[in-house]
Amino acid sequence: MARSASDYDESDVRIRPNKRGSRPRSKDRPAHLDAVPAMVTGVDRGRYTVIVGLGTDNERVVLAMRARELGRKGIVVGDDVALVGDVTGSPDALARIVRVETRRTLLRRTADDTDPVERVIVANADQLVVVSALANPEPRPRLIDRCLVAAYDAGMDPLLALTKADLADPAPFLENYAPLEVPAVITATTDADGTDGLDAVRDALHGRVSVLVGHSGVGKSTLVNALVPGAYRATGVVNDVTGRGRHTSTSAVALRLPDGDGWVIDTPGIRSFGLAHVDPERIITHFPDLEAGTDECPRGCSHDEEECALDTWVAEGHAGPAGTSRLESLRRLLRTRHTQSGD
Numbered sequence: 001m002a003r004s005a006s007d008y009d010e011s012d013v014r015i016r017p018n019k020r021g022s023r024p025r026s027k028d029r030p031a032h033l034d035a036v037p038a039m040v041t042g043v044d045r046g047r048y049t050v051i052v053g054l055g056t057d058n059e060r061v062v063l064a065m066r067a068r069e070l071g072r073k074g075i076v077v078g079d080d081v082a083l084v085g086d087v088t089g090s091p092d093a094l095a096r097i098v099r100v101e102t103r104r105t106l107l108r109r110t111a112d113d114t115d116p117v118e119r120v121i122v123a124n125a126d127q128l129v130v131v132s133a134l135a136n137p138e139p140r141p142r143l144i145d146r147c148l149v150a151a152y153d154a155g156m157d158p159l160l161a162l163t164k165a166d167l168a169d170p171a172p173f174l175e176n177y178a179p180l181e182v183p184a185v186i187t188a189t190t191d192a193d194g195t196d197g198l199d200a201v202r203d204a205l206h207g208r209v210s211v212l213v214g215h216s217g218v219g220k221s222t223l224v225n226a227l228v229p230g231a232y233r234a235t236g237v238v239n240d241v242t243g244r245g246r247h248t249s250t251s252a253v254a255l256r257l258p259d260g261d262g263w264v265i266d267t268p269g270i271r272s273f274g275l276a277h278v279d280p281e282r283i284i285t286h287f288p289d290l291e292a293g294t295d296e297c298p299r300g301c302s303h304d305e306e307e308c309a310l311d312t313w314v315a316e317g318h319a320g321p322a323g324t325s326r327l328e329s330l331r332r333l334l335r336t337r338h339t340q341s342g343d
């Protein structure tokens with residue numbers, strides 16, 4: 001379920017009509033009314049890589065800094081922004097970001113579950129691709145559940161991308177996720193140095209903005225390189241002793257899929273996914289079959305307590321034959337907020 005912009009950091013939202021081109025600029029006109037729209041594809045030490053003229057003949061990459069009037073407002077990969085200054089994209093050009101447009105979705109996490117400081121990871125993505133290896137390193141089910149919760153909280157659709165199917169059978173793993181009805185794609189590297197299963201991945205990413213998350217060593221860079229030839233992402237080598245990958249990627253970056261068929265946003269390997277900001281009511285909206293049964297719940301029900309009306313609702317068959325396992329899985333996700341954030 002998409003969330004409305006008002007759920008997000010209100011300080012962000014300076015709604016001003018973009019009247020670019022409708023009137024000649026006069027000196028008493030504020031600069032941001034003549035600004036050029038752009039999309040942020042990379043952030044590095046206070047410098048933003050943005051794309052201007054997306055999909056036009058005059059598409060170009062521009063380097064930008066934040067304008068002082070933005071205050072402390074964060075700008076992240078995926079943000080739609082407005083630029084002024086030198087927007088030519090010539091090598092020495094540096095534009096200024098004067099406005100961040102209202103975000104459609106916002107993927108965030110906290111360092112741990114009690115940390116009040118949220119870190120925004122990516123804006124405006126549609127889909128969260130949780131990348132997990134089936135072996136080497138072993139899947140981390142609680143971390144995966146946490147990512148699913150974060151996707152639901154962000155208003156994004158989750159997708160499981162299971163790599164290294166040449167090393168282990170995906171079936172037992174998938175059983176755990178069947179009641180959640182999370183779609184999954186499965187890949188394996190081949191002897192010929194290629195990747196099997198890519199067509200299904202491409203289909204799932206088609207036309208969408210997808211964020212890839214996963215812990216180090218799961219094969220995320222390998223996947224990105226296969227999807228976006230020349231993506232230049234370094235691939236690390238898993239340490240044979242610990243099974244852990246080297247931490248090779250350092251910042252989120254948006255990469256366009258070939259033929260303009262959507263975007264993948266690669267993120268640095270995560271170790272934990274703090275969920276301090278998550279509201280259970282937002283999670284349950286992604287389970288419409290169960291949400292319909294919460295009318296009889298006590299006020300402020302956590303949906304994981306004795307008085308919760310969902311047990312009766314499911315027992316009476318209102319959520320269909322899968323109701324019991326759906327409710328169990330929903331509760332598993334709700335409970336994941338109380339487990340160690342890094343497990």
Ligand SMILES: Nc1nc2c(ncn2[C@@H]2O[C@H](COP(=O)(O)OP(=O)(O)OP(=O)(O)O)[C@@H](O)[C@H]2O)c(=O)[nH]1
Nearest residue numbers: 164188189217218219220221222235236246248269
């Ligand atoms: N057997 C097997 N190995 C794979 C597969 N995909 C990736 N690998 C290997 O796993 C190791 C880690 O892959 P990366 O793509 O670097 O992993 P990553 O998730 O990007 O890790 P970081 O860059 O550390 O975040 C590399 O040695 C890859 O060659 C696969 O499908 N099967």
Ligand SMILES: [Zn+2]
Nearest residue numbers: 297301303308
């Ligand atoms: Zn309840």
